[in-house]
Amino acid sequence: MLELRLVQGSLLKKVLEAIRELVTDANFDCSGTGFSLQAMDSSHVALVALLLRAEGFEHYRCDRNLSMGMNLNNMAKMLRCAGNDDIITIKADDGSDTVTFMFESPKQDKIADFEMKLMDIDSEHLGIPDSEYQAIVRMPSSEFMRICKDLSSIGDTVVISVTKEGVKFSTSGEIGSANIVCRQNQTVDKPEEATIIEMQEPVSLTFALRYMNSFTKASSLSEQVTISLSSELPVVVEYKIAEMGYIRFYLAPKIEEDEEMKS
C-alpha cells in the first residue's frame, strides 16, 4: 500500500515537465525515506536523479519498497489535468499494475481520480558516489537557462571553464563564437540572485548544449542552480526542490580524442 499526499501538487507537475524530455520511461522507487527516480537518457549520456523526501509530503505511507515503471509522457499528460493549486495524492496497492493520481482542488470542491497503467522497465541503476568536485558554481537558474539557450543558437557544445576570474561559458559555430563570463557576485539584494563560485582548482570541460538545454527545463523548480565540475567526472546540474529534495542531472563530458589516444 502506497499513499503519498503532496499539498504543493505543482511541484510534481514541474518535475515531470523537467525530465520527460530527457527520459521517456522510468521507474519511480518508493521507500520509507522518500520517492525517488533514477534514469538515463536513451543514449546513456545523461542521467537524472530525483529525490522527494518523505518529510516533504503531508502524508507519506509506504508499507514496503515499491518500484513503479511509468511512461513519463503519459504521467505528464495526467498531471497536466491537475490544477496548479491542487493537492496531488499518489496511490498504489501492493501487487497492482496501476497507479492512481488523485487531484483535490484547494477548496475540496472537486476531486479527480486518474488511474494509469504501470509498465515493466528494465532499468540499470547506477551507483553514484559522493565525490569532491573541483569547482562548484551556484548561480540563478534563469541566468543559466538564458546562457544555454543563447549559446545553443551559436554552437552545439559549450566549454565550461572555471577559473579564479569566474565561470566562462564558450561556444563556437559556423557563424562565429561566443564567450559568456559570469563573475562571482554576492552583493545582491536577494540571495537567489547571487553567483557563487567555489573553486579548488581550475577546470574546463566540454558538454553538449542539447542536454544542458533540456536540463534547464527544471528552472521553474528552483531560483538557483548548482553546477559541480570535476575533470574526471560528469557535470552535475542540480536544482533544489523546496525543502523536500532535489533533481540532479549528470552529463558526461565530451572527451578529446587525442587524450584518449595518449592514454
Added chain:
Amino acid sequence: MAAAVDQALLDLLPQIHALFSDPLRVISYKWLSRNFCVSSNDAKRLLQEFVNKHGTDLQVIYSVSGWLKNNPQNYCVKLTSGPNLKVIYGSVFLLTKQEFKDSCSIQIYSVQASIPKDTAVLWNPEFVQAEELFNQPFDKENCLRDNRFCGILNSFVKRTSSGKHVSSLPPKPINSAAAAALSKPSIIPKEQAQQENLPGPSIPKEVIGNKAEKNNSSALVKGSNDSVVKESSTSDHASKNKAQNGKAQPGNGGSLATMWGRASAKPKPPTTTNSTAAASVAATADAQICAKEKADANSSDDEQGVSYKRGSNGANNRKRRAVFDFSDDEEEENVISIASPESPAQLAPNPVAEASEDTKEYQKKLESKQDKPNSVKDCSKRMDSDIFSEHNAKSANTTNHSGITLKEKSTDPPMDDSKKDQTVAPASTSPKRRKVLKTRIDERGREVTEVVWEGEAAAGDKAEKNVGNADAGSRATLPSKPQPASNTDKSKASSKSAAGSKRPAKAGAKQGNIMSFFKKV
C-alpha cells in the same frame, strides 16, 4: 439634504407617479437621474420619497452594497427585491445567503409595478435612454456626454463648472462607496441621454430648462458671447444644462469627461480620422466634451480661469477639427500602425490588408458594444476610443516622418540586415585579420568576449584554438556546411578543444558515456 433641493425634487413626485401608472415601466434611479436632470443621489432620494408615500402598491428593487462577511475582500453590490431584503433587515443578509458586514448601504435601485421576471427589463429603459442621448447630434448638449452627474469625486480632475451653479449646491459627500460604484458606470454614459426626446415625459425637462434659463441668464449670455467657431450654439446649450443641473451636481465632482478631454488633448488629432460610424460616434462625443469644456470655461466667473481655459480649449478644438479633415487614405495608413504599433517591422505578409481587417473588426466591436445595454461597456468604449486615438496619433507621427507607414517597414529589414552583419562580422573578418578582440557588457550585465586572435605558441592556448577554429571555419566551411548535426558537432568540439597546434584536421571530442563513470549497482 438641503431644503431647496428637496422642494425641487418633490415637485417631481407627481410626475413619477404619473409614470408609474404605466404598469410595464421600470423606474430606476439612473433613468430618473437622466430624465429629470438630477444627480443620481437625488434620484435615489426621490425614489425613496416616492416609496415612502406610495409604498404599498409597488415593488422595489434595492441595491445592497457592502463587504461580505464570509469573504471580506469582496465588496459586493447586489440587487434584491423588497421582500427578500425585508426578511433580512435586522442583520443584513440576502436570501442569497450572503451576509454583509455591519456597515452596508441599502439604496433603492428601481421601483416598478411588479418584479420583472427577466432582469434585462431592468436595464432596458436605461439603455434605450443612454443610446438616444448618445446618438444625439454632437452639437447638442446632454448630460450623458458631459457626465455631470457622476458621483465620483476625483481630486485630480477639476470640473470647471460655472461658479453660480456650483455655489447653489454645496458638494455632497458620497455616503457609500456602493453608491459611487453603482452610479459611476451607470451615470457616465446615461446622463447625457437626459435631454433627449425620451419616450418619457418631456415636459418636466422643459420646465426645468426654463427655470434654469432664468436663473442663469447671465451665464447664458456669456456662453453665447463665446463664438468659437461653430460650437457657439452648443455652448449655449451647455450652459443651459449646467444651469439645470447645477443644483444636483457636486461642485468639484470630477468628471471623466474632463479627464478624457485632457487625455485626448495631445494625441487626439488623428483620432477622428476614421470616418466610420463607430469612430464618428467617438469623435462627436469628444467634440461634445470639448464644447462642454468651452462652455464651462466661458461661464466661469474666474477671469483667469477663463482665459486659461480658452487657450487650451482652443488648441483642442483646432486639433479636433483638423482631424475631421483627414482623408480616407490616411486613415488606412493610420490603421496599419494601429494594428501593429509595437513591431512595425514584423514580417507580416500583407500587413495593410490584415491591419485594415483588424480595424474593421475593431469598429464592429465598437458598434456592437454600443448596442449593449451595459453602461460600463459604454464607458470603456469611450476609453477605448481614446486609446485608439493615441495609436492613431503615433501613427500620424510616423506618417509624417516617412510619408507612408509602409516605408517604415521597408526601412526596417535593412536594419535587420545590418544587425546580422554585425554579428557575422567577427567571424567573416577574422580569417583575414586574424586579430580581433571584442569585449563588451551586454544588456544583461554579462561580460561577453569574442576573441579571434593569433596565438603565439602555447599549445593549449584558447586563442590558438580559436584561430584554428576560425581557419577551420573559413577553409572547411564549403565541404562541411551540409553536414549532419552530429558531424558538425564533432568538428566544432574538436576545433575548440583540440590542442592548438593541431590543425583542424579531423580530431573531434567524443561524447563520453555516463556508464563509464558510474558503476551499475
